[in-house]
Amino acid sequence: MNIIVCVKHVPETAEAELKIDASGKGIEKTGLVYDINEWDDYALEEAVRIKEKVGGTVTAITVGPSDADSTLRKCLARGADSAIRLTDPKFEGSDAYAIAKILHSVIKNMQYDLILTGLQAGDDGYAAVSQILAEMLGIPHATMVKKLELDNGSAKVNRELEGGLEEVLEIKLPALFAVSTGINEPRYVSIMGIRKAMQKEIKVLGLADTGLTEADVGEQGSWLKIEKLYVPPVEKQAELIKGSPEEVAEKIAEILKARGLI
Amino acid sequence: MVEIFVLTEHRQGQIRDITFEMLTKAHEIAGNTNAETTALILGKDVKDKAAALTEYAQKVILIEDQKLENFNSEFYQKVLTQLIKEHKPILTMIGHTSYGIELTPRLAAALNTPLATDCIDVNLENKTLHVTRQMYGGKVNVNAVLTQAESYMVTIRQAAFTAQKPQPPVNGQIIEKPSPLTEEPATKRFVQYVLPPPGGIDITAAEKLVSIGRGIKDQANMPIIEELANAIGAAIGCSRPIVDKGWLPNDRQVGSSGKTVKPKLYIAIGISGAFQHVLGMKNSDLIIAINKDPNAPIFNFSDYGIVDDLFKIVPVLKDKISELKS
Numbered sequence: 001m002n003i004i005v006c007v008k009h010v011p012e013t014a015e016a017e018l019k020i021d022a023s024g025k026g027i028e029k030t031g032l033v034y035d036i037n038e039w040d041d042y043a044l045e046e047a048v049r050i051k052e053k054v055g056g057t058v059t060a061i062t063v064g065p066s067d068a069d070s071t072l073r074k075c076l077a078r079g080a081d082s083a084i085r086l087t088d089p090k091f092e093g094s095d096a097y098a099i100a101k102i103l104h105s106v107i108k109n110m111q112y113d114l115i116l117t118g119l120q121a122g123d124d125g126y127a128a129v130s131q132i133l134a135e136m137l138g139i140p141h142a143t144m145v146k147k148l149e150l151d152n153g154s155a156k157v158n159r160e161l162e163g164g165l166e167e168v169l170e171i172k173l174p175a176l177f178a179v180s181t182g183i184n185e186p187r188y189v190s191i192m193g194i195r196k197a198m199q200k201e202i203k204v205l206g207l208a209d210t211g212l213t214e215a216d217v218g219e220q221g222s223w224l225k226i227e228k229l230y231v232p233p234v235e236k237q238a239e240l241i242k243g244s245p246e247e248v249a250e251k252i253a254e255i256l257k258a259r260g261l262i
Numbered sequence: 263m264v265e266i267f268v269l270t271e272h273r274q275g276q277i278r279d280i281t282f283e284m285l286t287k288a289h290e291i292a293g294n295t296n297a298e299t300t301a302l303i304l305g306k307d308v309k310d311k312a313a314a315l316t317e318y319a320q321k322v323i324l325i326e327d328q329k330l331e332n333f334n335s336e337f338y339q340k341v342l343t344q345l346i347k348e349h350k351p352i353l354t355m356i357g358h359t360s361y362g363i364e365l366t367p368r369l370a371a372a373l374n375t376p377l378a379t380d381c382i383d384v385n386l387e388n389k390t391l392h393v394t395r396q397m398y399g400g401k402v403n404v405n406a407v408l409t410q411a412e413s414y415m416v417t418i419r420q421a422a423f424t425a426q427k428p429q430p431p432v433n434g435q436i437i438e439k440p441s442p443l444t445e446e447p448a449t450k451r452f453v454q455y456v457l458p459p460p461g462g463i464d465i466t467a468a469e470k471l472v473s474i475g476r477g478i479k480d481q482a483n484m485p486i487i488e489e490l491a492n493a494i495g496a497a498i499g500c501s502r503p504i505v506d507k508g509w510l511p512n513d514r515q516v517g518s519s520g521k522t523v524k525p526k527l528y529i530a531i532g533i534s535g536a537f538q539h540v541l542g543m544k545n546s547d548l549i550i551a552i553n554k555d556p557n558a559p560i561f562n563f564s565d566y567g568i569v570d571d572l573f574k575i576v577p578v579l580k581d582k583i584s585e586l587k588s
């Protein structure tokens with residue numbers, strides 16, 4: 001089974017203070033810690049588990065700057081056999097559609113039985129690249145995959161619907177699956193694994209290698225153009241309770257008592 | 263007449279709320295742009311549902327087919343491709359839900375129609391589509407514009423709009439069309455629904471919930487939360503990463519892919535407030551959030567906020583509550 005996994009190198013922002021940059025169209029990236037996108041982490045793990053079970057290869061692909069090598073190295077250390085980075089200054093400003101075109105330009109010439117991706121990226125949250133890529137490749141797909149079983153040229157997948165409900169689908173291979181978090185438990189990387197991964201080569205391709213033109217990629221080749229970033233307006237601002245932990249705890253306890261909650 | 267399409271989302275005999283939320287927004291846009299709202303409903307034996315939609319849309323296009331009994335994006339794509347080519351709606355609205363996510367990006371690519379996903383606002387001005395969406399887990403809003411086209415597509419976040427019947431009433435007309443689906447074999451087949459087995463605790467029935475998120479850092483830190491919950495007499499809920507890691511069973515998860523709760527008290531500890539989580543708890547009577555990040559979106563949905571390290575606050579809070587109780 002030859003598996004391609006699409007991954008993205010993204011900033012961790014849950015605990016970071018974000019500042020909008022001077023252009024107003026992005027955030028200040030300095031000081032942010034980058035890692036493999038949370039959803040992709042599960043996609044990679046799923047790919048490696050399948051390989052370990054049935055044999056084959058795992059190729060990790062990313063569209064991103066040279067910094068993204070650290071994410072590809074993580075994939076290699078975790079069990080990917082090879083890695084490809086698609087890099088070009090012209091790719092800057094690409095939305096989901098343009099990214100799908102870039103991935104497609106390379107994947108269409110590869111041999112694969114399965115493509116795995118994360119459901120979405122934690123930064124721009126489009127949840128769209130995978131489905132567009134599947135359409136371009138002309139292969140079936142499923143998103144929000146919570147369970148994946150392969151069986152003789154087809155796959156049985158559980159997709160998560162709202163409220164805890166799931167649906168089971170049967171899909172012919174080759175196919176693309178965009179996985180949800182929790183589909184497996186991503187493994188930790190051993191020091192040995194990281195060392196070995198440092199020696200593996202990462203194949204780097206640019207716009208010229210994709211057969212695409214400047215008009216196909218970046219903002220020009222995108223459906224969506226970002227105009228402005230701003231801090232979301234507040235729906236119901238919390239009243240902040242300030243003071244030492246003792247003072248804060250005291251106030252909360254009193255609020256609960258006053259409302260008959262304790 | 264220029265049309266705005268809204269795809270009806272239904273499952274197991276129920277039209278889902280997102281449909282009426284989108285229809286409300288579509289009606290507003292249509293009013294401003296001299297367009298008409300058309301609800302599309304695809305299914306099997308769904309005539310009664312089509313009737314319910316006539317209160318919200320000028321037109322209801324109904325297509326029935328055995329194959330459309332359960333949602334299958336492959337069949338939906340075929341039907342919608344034909345309808346969109348035929349009617350050339352200026353805008354097609356679909357929910358950013360498990361169905362809409364599966365279907366829409368691929369449909370947009372097949373039709374080469376510019377798409378914006380997970381929109382929280384949509385505006386049509388001079389045939390240009392402006393959208394608002396979020397990035398970085400809801401920490402940043404983005405205004406964006408779609409590349410100029412004759413037809414656009416969006417997926418809409420759940421609960422971004424409040425459903426409201428149009429006034430004056432629209433009394434839409436139902437138009438039944440034949441299904442374009444053929445006997446061509448599908449690559450994707452719906453097998454069945456599965457519901458995870460019910461667990462021990464029903465958090466939707468709890469009057470008080472202490473809910474934890476990734477800020478708890480390690481399963482080993484759970485006891486301080488349990489002690490707090492015991493002191494308050496609350497059940498323990500959580501955000502999704504806690505279930506993904508297997509620290510709590512999935513029936514404790516609050517949010518769009520978990521449970522919707524409305525307790526008298528909801529204490530969110532180390533939860534950032536991503537909209538999928540907020541969807542499941544924002545209607546709680548009293549919401550208190552503890553988070554060390556002053557910019558965490560959860561504070562925008564809470565009554566009281568404590569910006570501090572949960573490990574400093576939680577143990578002291580437990581003590582104070584135990585003191586006050588005795």
Ligand SMILES: Cc1cc2nc3c(=O)[nH]c(=O)nc-3n(C[C@H](O)[C@H](O)[C@H](O)COP(=O)(O)OP(=O)(O)OC[C@H]3O[C@@H](n4cnc5c(N)ncnc54)[C@H](O)[C@@H]3O)c2cc1C
Nearest residue numbers: 014475476477501502517518519520532533534539554572
């Ligand atoms: C299709 C789909 C469905 C989803 N369904 C759900 C759902 O049903 N429920 C759900 O919850 N999520 C759901 N999610 C995931 C959601 O988008 C978020 O990723 C998730 O809610 C984040 O959980 P969190 O707030 O615990 O973690 P994070 O976003 O990582 O936030 C952790 C927070 O803890 C704070 N923190 C860290 N350390 C401390 C400390 N010492 N003291 C105080 N605060 C601290 C940080 O400042 C941060 O705000 C879904 C996502 C998708 C794509």
